[in-house]
Amino acid sequence: GQNIDQPTEMTATEGAIVQINCTYQTSGFNGLFWYQQHAGEAPTFLSYNVLDGLEEKGRFSSFLSRSKGYSYLLLKELQMKDSASYLCAVRDRNKLSFGAGTTVTVRA
Amino acid sequence: SAVISQKPSRDICQRGTSLTIQCQVDSQVTMMFWYRQQPGQSLTLIATANQGSEATYESGFVIDKFPISRPNLTFSTLTVSNMSPEDSSIYLCSAETGTGYEQYFGPGTRLTVT
Numbered sequence: 001g002q003n004i005d006q007p008t009e010m011t012a013t014e015g016a017i018v019q020i021n022c023t024y025q026t027s028g029f030n031g032l033f034w035y036q037q038h039a040g041e042a043p044t045f046l047s048y049n050v051l052d053g054l055e056e057k058g059r060f061s062s063f064l065s066r067s068k069g070y071s072y073l074l075l076k077e078l079q080m081k082d083s084a085s086y087l088c089a090v091r092d093r094n095k096l097s098f099g100a101g102t103t104v105t106v107r108a
Numbered sequence: 109s110a111v112i113s114q115k116p117s118r119d120i121c122q123r124g125t126s127l128t129i130q131c132q133v134d135s136q137v138t139m140m141f142w143y144r145q146q147p148g149q150s151l152t153l154i155a156t157a158n159q160g161s162e163a164t165y166e167s168g169f170v171i172d173k174f175p176i177s178r179p180n181l182t183f184s185t186l187t188v189s190n191m192s193p194e195d196s197s198i199y200l201c202s203a204e205t206g207t208g209y210e211q212y213f214g215p216g217t218r219l220t221v222t
Contacts, residue, residue: 031209042200042213043151050209087150091209094139095166098150 022088131201
């Protein structure tokens with residue numbers, strides 16, 4: 001089975017940094033994804049890690065440790081538009097299993 | 109990347125009826141999927157839509173309730189059959205292009221069953 005855990009909510013101030021952690025226990029592993037979902041909209045792809053280490057894409061970075069079953073998404077220089085739900089998802093063969101999502105609220 | 113459209117965007121249906129949701133991709137894709145997202149919850153995979161063969165359903169989802177078609181590499185439909193209020197949810201289509209493993213999602217269909 002799949003077990004993917006992430007915090008339910010986080011709040012941060014505009015311009016700050018927020019780190020969203022994700023731990024997983026899955027029967028198979030072919031990569032870990034982060035998606036952003038604004039209320040009422042479809043998820044949009046942010047990042048993909050298949051090897052250990054840090055992947056940086058602009059203000060967003062994602063880290064993976066396969067041995068620890070752990071990933072984090074780092075959001076830097078937070079903007080109001082970053083207020084959204086962030087979903088951690090693990091790929092097993094060709095299927096994605098999603099965590100419950102972390103709602104990030106950015107305050108002025 | 110891929111641009112995905114879904115029809116209808118939303119619908120209100122009576123219990124006992126069926127609704128077919130269409131998913132159209134702007135390019136040929138290798139894999140297509142159907143998800144359900146209930147209010148305030150994350151995405152649950154219903155099935156993988158296989159081109160030219162029967163869909164592969166996840167535990168808890170059956171073909172009689174959620175028949176799926178995928179006649180070609182750019183189009184798929186999901187039917188929600190004999191609906192009950194518990195089927196009220198957002199249904200999302202997604203696709204993998206084959207050039208990477210990320211999935212691209214359609215805007216979703218918001219279904220309310222009364």
